[in-house]
Amino acid sequence: MSNIIGKTMDSLIQALQPLSMTLFFIVPLLFMLGLISRFRRRLPYPPGPRGLPIIGNMLMMDQLTHRGLAKLAHKYGGLFHLRMGFLHMVAVSNPEMARQVLQVQDNIFSNRPATIAISYLTYDRADMAFAHYGPFWRQMRKLCVMKLFSRKRAESWESVRDEVDTLVRGVAANEGKTVNVGELIFSLTSNITYRAAFGSSANEGQDEFIRILQEFSKLFGAFNIADFIPLLSWIDLQGLSTRLPKARQALDKFIDTIIDDHMQRKKDRNNGSDEANTDMVDDLLAFYSDEAKVNESDDLQNSIKLTRDNIKAIIMDVMFGGTETVASAIEWALTELMRSPDDLKRVQQELAEVVGLDRRVEESDFEKLTFLKCILKETLRLHPPIPLLLHETAEDAEVGGYYIPAKARIMINAWAIGRDPGSWEDPDTFRPSRFLKEGVPDFKGNNFEFIPFGSGRRSCPGMQLGLYALDLAVAHLIHCFKWDLPDGMKPSELDMSDVFGLTAPRASRLIAVPTKRLICPL
Numbered sequence: 001m002s003n004i005i006g007k008t009m010d011s012l013i014q015a016l017q018p019l020s021m022t023l024f025f026i027v028p029l030l031f032m033l034g035l036i037s038r039f040r041r042r043l044p045y046p047p048g049p050r051g052l053p054i055i056g057n058m059l060m061m062d063q064l065t066h067r068g069l070a071k072l073a074h075k076y077g078g079l080f081h082l083r084m085g086f087l088h089m090v091a092v093s094n095p096e097m098a099r100q101v102l103q104v105q106d107n108i109f110s111n112r113p114a115t116i117a118i119s120y121l122t123y124d125r126a127d128m129a130f131a132h133y134g135p136f137w138r139q140m141r142k143l144c145v146m147k148l149f150s151r152k153r154a155e156s157w158e159s160v161r162d163e164v165d166t167l168v169r170g171v172a173a174n175e176g177k178t179v180n181v182g183e184l185i186f187s188l189t190s191n192i193t194y195r196a197a198f199g200s201s202a203n204e205g206q207d208e209f210i211r212i213l214q215e216f217s218k219l220f221g222a223f224n225i226a227d228f229i230p231l232l233s234w235i236d237l238q239g240l241s242t243r244l245p246k247a248r249q250a251l252d253k254f255i256d257t258i259i260d261d262h263m264q265r266k267k268d269r270n271n272g273s274d275e276a277n278t279d280m281v282d283d284l285l286a287f288y289s290d291e292a293k294v295n296e297s298d299d300l301q302n303s304i305k306l307t308r309d310n311i312k313a314i315i316m317d318v319m320f321g322g323t324e325t326v327a328s329a330i331e332w333a334l335t336e337l338m339r340s341p342d343d344l345k346r347v348q349q350e351l352a353e354v355v356g357l358d359r360r361v362e363e364s365d366f367e368k369l370t371f372l373k374c375i376l377k378e379t380l381r382l383h384p385p386i387p388l389l390l391h392e393t394a395e396d397a398e399v400g401g402y403y404i405p406a407k408a409r410i411m412i413n414a415w416a417i418g419r420d421p422g423s424w425e426d427p428d429t430f431r432p433s434r435f436l437k438e439g440v441p442d443f444k445g446n447n448f449e450f451i452p453f454g455s456g457r458r459s460c461p462g463m464q465l466g467l468y469a470l471d472l473a474v475a476h477l478i479h480c481f482k483w484d485l486p487d488g489m490k491p492s493e494l495d496m497s498d499v500f501g502l503t504a505p506r507a508s509r510l511i512a513v514p515t516k517r518l519i520c521p522l
């Protein structure tokens with residue numbers, strides 16, 4: 001027996017000998033040639049400020065805001081490069097470069113960057129917003145677009161209408177008094193998303209949930225040296241090693257209880273056919289599976305199976321994607337109108353003519369409210385709620401004759417692009433009537449001069465719902481009420497500065513005094 005094996009081995013070795021000789025010489029040769037040709041072919045990085053050894057441009061960290069990057073773009077152009085420790089960053093600040101990365105080469109530029117904190121808090125990218133582009137993301141996106149954010153999901157739209165009604169009643173109750181409009185608007189949008197996600201039965205926990213969200217938000221933005229120089233991960237200045245697990249445990253405890261309640265309710269329903277008034281947790285539970293371990297590498301084919309982690313992470317996407325974005329747009333629209341009394345007069349006149357002062361605005365009126373639409377577009381141009389779109393390259397790429405390495409963080413500056421002097425006349429001025437002209441860019445994603453919702457594969461899946469809430473809230477607030485600034489403040493004295501985070505809301509809340517404008521009861 002051993003003889004036979006020995007002979008077989010001998011002949012196998014003989015047969016392989018020429019092959020192994022070839023491999024011995026050819027493979028290293030090919031490798032060397034590959035390296036040399038790549039080295040020769042390698043294009044330069046896009047221009048950018050010179051960095052220091054190892055830390056690169058980390059001393060410029062405070063300039064990584066929409067305003068800071070726009071300033072740097074004046075000096076280095078529409079595509080420039082920074083190196084933060086070991087991380088390459090590329091800022092995109094003009095429409096043509098945005099088209100290159102969001103359309104022409106979108107297959108390379110559609111991944112998402114995530115810090116260590118974000119990966120941890122999204123259960124290792126178990127959501128849609130931070131999942132890399134691929135089969136898992138595609139399935140999650142399909143689920144969100146077709147089930148959660150779809151126009152067919154009437155409950156979300158209904159929660160917008162109900163909460164706007166509550167807001168109008170709240171403002172009416174404070175007629176003639178100084179009202180913190182910004183705070184009311186933030187409660188409006190967090191009520192909308194909270195109700196759409198968990199249903200109205202979970203109302204008691206809302207304050208606690210907002211506290212959890214606030215800590216998540218801080219952790220998402222916290223500086224962590226390990227994201228840039230992994231060797232220094234032991235320096236934990238922000239106490240992330242304890243704060244991260246604590247934050248995720250708080251979320252687990254909160255949402256697990258809600259999921260358990262929903263599961264119990266589902267069991268209690270006789271045959272499960274009672275579909276009335278389902279919330280997003282109900283809709284997601286229809287895809288729940290105990291065993292499925294869904295992660296990025298799984299090819300889900302056509303079956304969507306969600307774990308608890310997926311459900312929690314998607315709910316967080318909805319809360320983060322749909323709350324501050326919409327609130328910031330509503331507050332900026334009202335602020336710009338208070339600062340521009342002629343435009344406020346004109347849009348209120350339009351509302352009086354189209355709707356009349358004897359009733360509230362209805363959805364069917366929107367089509368005829370042309371100037372209101374211009375106001376909202378102009379607001380999104382000057383104040384895109386997500387000023388920097390964050391993408392990551394899946395592989396090495398070439399843009400405009402420059403080299404961009406794989407895993408580079410791409411920051412598409414939607415704020416700077418909306419104010420690009422090459423595309424917009426008098427770009428920093430609020431002038432809604434510019435949108436009355438023929439051929440002005442629109443925000444649906446085909447015009448790279450105006451991308452408040454992004455464009456292409458990673459563009460906003462909640463756009464319709466977000467626009468509905470924005471339209472309805474602004475229309476109601478300016479149709480139902482006349483607004484004055486407090487204490488004789490002049491429109492020109494309004495603070496127009498913003499703060500930078502995932503979104504860019506006003507630095508200070510809008511305060512104003514409402515007076516009832518309609519003759520019908522509110």
Ligand code: HEM
Nearest residue numbers: 129317321322325385386389452453454458459460462466
């Ligand atoms: C005025 C309102 C809104 C604006 C301006 C806005 C804007 C954006 C932008 C700029 C992006 C990133 C695009 C990119 O990276 O290229 C985005 C992504 C996203 N938005 Fe919105 N959004 C709004 C409302 C909403 C709402 C209401 C929801 C959900 C209820 C939502 C959910 C999301 C999600 C989940 C993503 C990630 C998509 C992905 O990565 O595939 N957004 N949004």
